[in-house]
Amino acid sequence: MKKIRLALLIVVALLAIAVPLYAQDAGLTLEGLAAKVEAMVELVSTMSDRLSSYEERLAILEATDTPTATPTPSPTSPPTATPTPTSQSPAVTISRNMNVRAGPGTNYPILGQASTGEQYPISGKNPAGGWWQIIYGGQYAWVYSPLVTATNPELVQVAPVIPTPPPTPIPTATPVPPTPVPTPVPQAPSDPCAGIGGDGCKFRLRNTDLRNNGGGELKLFIGFVHEGRGDEVQGIGGSYYVELHKDGVHVSAVNNSTRGGNSTHQGPQGNKYNYLKAVPLSQLPGGNVAGNYTIFVRDGNGERDSQNYYFSVSGGNGEVWLIFAQNN
Incomplete structure (x- = not known):
């Protein structure tokens, strides 16, 4: 803009020099020259006015702010909070x-x-x-x-992804304590005298005495006495006899062929033994006198007249003295 103003000033200066020369050559009068100058001044004034208007428009354009591009906001992640359902959503x-x-x-x-x-x-x-x-x-x-x-x-639609169920835990078997085996209650031995009529099993083994005879034979001395009568000897005349078992085996040599006799023998409990029976080793189970014995009394009719009684023999103690007593 400053260059344009300078050019106008140069034009005016040149006109100021050239106009008089032109008037002189053209033979213009002073009035004609004044008219020419006035026309030129008017032209310069018009050009100056246009120049000023142009400067004002340019200033307005320069004063307007250049629009700045608005930055596009970057998308933000949705909040992790549970969304509030709308009235239309399930x-x-x-x-x-x-x-x-x-x-x-x-x-x-x-x-x-x-x-x-x-x-x-x-x-x-x-x-x-x-x-x-x-x-x-x-x-x-x-x-x-x-x-x-x-x-x-x-x-609502079926969910596209449904979690796989967790594995079912395998239950641990609870150990069951073993069922206690009941301790067998020892059964009372059957009463061999049960059901016997009459006076029943009236004898009991009261005395057992063992003597050493060298073990060459088993020798039984038995007294049947009535305790309530001062140990009166019973079975005189062959009424009572005994049955004998050794180690569970019947000793057949001891039978009803030998009974309480009329005579008595002196023994550990006095002169009360009216039964005598000697059994050789050949007729004893095991071929010796040592063992566990079971003995009981039978009456003259062969009926049991006592419970089972037990004694043991060891070594050479083959001489056995027994007293069976009754109370009545």
Whole structure:
């Protein structure tokens, strides 16, 4: 703009020099020259006015701010808070305090709890329709449908991804203590005298005395006495006899052929022994006198007249003295 003004000044200066020369050559009068100068001044003035108008427009353009490009905001991540369901979107309202689980079943882990009155958006359901998939704390979770109230459930589709159920724990067998085996109660030996009529089994073994005879034979001395009558000898005349077993085997040599006799023998308990029987080793089980013996009394009719009684013989103590007594 300054260059244009300078050019105008140069033009005016040149006119100031050239006009008089032109007037002189052209033979113009002073009035004609003045008219020419006035026309030139008017032209210069017009050009100056246009120049000023141009300068004002240029100033206005320069003073206008250049528009600045508005930056496009970068997208922000959605908040992780549970979105508030709208009136049109499916949602559940918790009817009672309940567990929120990682899958549609009580075998899934518990993620947290939901309280009565809370609302959560529904994002799906299981194929059976018994569980709702909800948005809970920014993640998918599941609630049991009978414990909630669903809004717009007809809009809910089966969830595309349903968590795999956790493996069912194998129950550890509880060790069962062994059934205690009851200790057998020893049975009382049957009473060999049961059911016997008359006076029953009236004799009992009162005295047992063993003497050493070298063990060459078993020699039995037996006295049958009536204790209530001062040990009166019974069986005189061959009434009573004994049956003998050694180590569970019947000694057949001791039988009813030998009975209480009329004569008595002096022994450890006095002159009361009216039965004598010698058994050789050949007729004893095992061929010796040592062993465990069972003996009982029979009466003149062969009926049992005592319980079983027991004695043992060892070494050479083959001489056995026994007193069977009765009270009545």
